[in-house]
Amino acid sequence: MSALSERLRSIDASLSVPLPRRTALLRELxxxxxxxxxxxxxxxxxxxxxxRRATTALVPDAGTLESLESVHASRYRRATAALDVRRxxxxxxxxxxxxxTVASVSGATxxxxxxxxxxxxxxxxxxxxxxxxxxxxxxxxxxxxWIKGDHAKPRRGLWGVxxxxxxxxxxxxxxxxxxxxxxxxxxxxxxxxxxxxxxxGVRREATLMAVAIVLALPGAVFxxxxxxxxxxxxxxxRRALAFESH
Amino acid sequence: MTxxxxxxxxxxxxxxVLLVLATLRDGSKHGYxxxxxxxxESSGLFRFRHGTLYPILHRLEAEGFIDxxxxxxxxxxxxxxxxLTAGGRAHLEGRRAHVGEVVARLLRVIxxxxxxxx
Numbered sequence: 001m002s003a004l005s006e007r008l009r010s011i012d013a014s015l016s017v018p019l020p021r022r023t024a025l026l027r028e029l030x031x032x033x034x035x036x037x038x039x040x041x042x043x044x045x046x047x048x049x050x051x052r053r054a055t056t057a058l059v060p061d062a063g064t065l066e067s068l069e070s071v072h073a074s075r076y077r078r079a080t081a082a083l084d085v086r087r088x089x090x091x092x093x094x095x096x097x098x099x100x101t102v103a104s105v106s107g108a109t110x111x112x113x114x115x116x117x118x119x120x121x122x123x124x125x126x127x128x129x130x131x132x133x134x135x136x137x138x139x140x141x142x143x144x145x146w147i148k149g150d151h152a153k154p155r156r157g158l159w160g161v162x163x164x165x166x167x168x169x170x171x172x173x174x175x176x177x178x179x180x181x182x183x184x185x186x187x188x189x190x191x192x193x194x195x196x197x198x199x200x201g202v203r204r205e206a207t208l209m210a211v212a213i214v215l216a217l218p219g220a221v222f223x224x225x226x227x228x229x230x231x232x233x234x235x236x237x238r239r240a241l242a243f244e245s246h
Numbered sequence: 247m248t249x250x251x252x253x254x255x256x257x258x259x260x261x262x263v264l265l266v267l268a269t270l271r272d273g274s275k276h277g278y279x280x281x282x283x284x285x286x287e288s289s290g291l292f293r294f295r296h297g298t299l300y301p302i303l304h305r306l307e308a309e310g311f312i313d314x315x316x317x318x319x320x321x322x323x324x325x326x327x328x329x330l331t332a333g334g335r336a337h338l339e340g341r342r343a344h345v346g347e348v349v350a351r352l353l354r355v356i357x358x359x360x361x362x363x364x
Contacts, residue, residue: 027324027326028277028300028325028326029277029297029300031323031326033278034323035276035278036278036281036282039282056295056296057278057281057293057294057296057297058281058297058299060296060297060300063296064296067298067301068297068300068301068304071301071304071308072304
């Protein structure tokens with residue numbers, strides 16, 4: 001790897017600018033460096049000296065990197081720049097808690113009005129709990145990626161979303177299986193109530209599985225969208241850093 | 247110009263902005279070409295170092311004074327080209343009078359009373 005490539009990679013690592021913009025910035029810098037070097041060589045400057053002069057003129061120093069960060073910071077970062085970091089973190093946590101409370105209350109109201117919480121499977125509550133954790137993780141990740149523009153480690157926590165989406169469905173399926181075994185035991189003990197118990201059991205388990213799938217689906221869709229988005233921007237970034245030049 | 251609001255450091259930053267805008271008056275250019283033209287047209291007096299050109303370009307782009315667009319060159323290399331917008335042209339014209347006034351006052355101070363500025 002050339003000294004220039006190393007320098008650009010170190011700029012990439014130290015520049016806290018959201019990814020698509022950081023990619024564009026490095027691509028622009030790379031082109032200008034190459035073009036200026038070529039121009040200086042055409043003017044008769046030896047190639048090593050030409051590269052040195054181009055680097056001095058164009059490669060940002062620490063002060064310039066700071067200016068670039070302030071120009072390219074996300075709107076959220078600009079709006080909250082004056083706030084103390086600890087206070088801001090507290091505010092973000094408060095907002096997350098408020099959003100989750102609103103989601104929980106409206107979700108509980110919806111479930112109650114649909115009659116889902118009447119005679120539920122004991123597994124319904126863990127499924128709903130896991131679903132709420134899944135939504136909280138999705139919210140945090142979406143906030144990091146698209147509002148805060150924090151792309152230092154964009155994939156961090158993303159597999160947690162996939163895992164939690166799967167866990168919600170698995171928990172629902174495990175509940176159905178366990179409830180069914182319990183139901184058959186009850187049916188054996190009270191064959192005269194078989195018709196009533198069987199219909200109530202089918203309704204309960206269908207509801208449990210439906211709730212698990214409905215809760216897991218948005219998480220899975222979020223994972224897919226975020227995963228694809230990160231893959232796209234990272235691929236563009238890698239190509240920009242691979243320096244598709246001579 | 248509001249005298250009590252005059253900020254010397256801000257004026258120095260303003261000069262860089264005006265140099266970039268003035269260079270783009272003749273047509274669109276990419277980053278290094280802007281830097282070279284500023285240096286050539288000022289006979290080496292104004293020179294961008296350590297990438298200081300980029301924050302200026304990107305801020306001007308965000309403010310709508312210049313318009314940046316990507317184009318492909320032979321060999322697949324992509325370059326970003328900047329063009330002056332109508333807003334940028336108006337800003338340049340507006341600030342030119344301001345710079346003229348600042349320079350005139352500076353010369354008046356330097357030259358001393360009764361002496362005509364060179």
